[in-house]
Amino acid sequence: MPEEVLFETEETQSRSDIADYLRTVADKLDGGEAITLTAGGQSVTLDPPSRPSFEVKAERESSASGRNELSVEFELEWKEGQDDTDGTLEIE
Incomplete structure (x- = not known):
């Protein structure tokens, strides 16, 4: 089955900024919420x-x-x- 990339981004960031992103994801997972990823003109929401x-x-x-x-x-x-x-x- 072929893989379809729904969203991808890569950039250099500070450890603190990365930790903030991971905390946001952790909070959404803990709260049972969907996760929306957005960068530039691309966006995807996964639940x-x-x-x-x-x-x-x-x-x-x-x-x-x-x-x-x-x-x-x-x-x-x-x-x-x-x-x-x-x-x-x-x-x-």
Whole structure:
């Protein structure tokens, strides 16, 4: 099944600004609200179910120049109309 990108943005921001965005998402999830993402002329609203799958991934990508790029990714995933996932994650 082909992947359709509904929204994408990438920009350099301060750690504090990123934390503010993540707090907003956390507050919306905690309140059972939909999440609206907006940047430039694009916008999408998603309403995660009460128990989506939550993936956390840390990666190191090596380049030919020898400079490694590190990343941490947080992903919520669910099938439309499905609301039943299990799993335990701890972040310290």
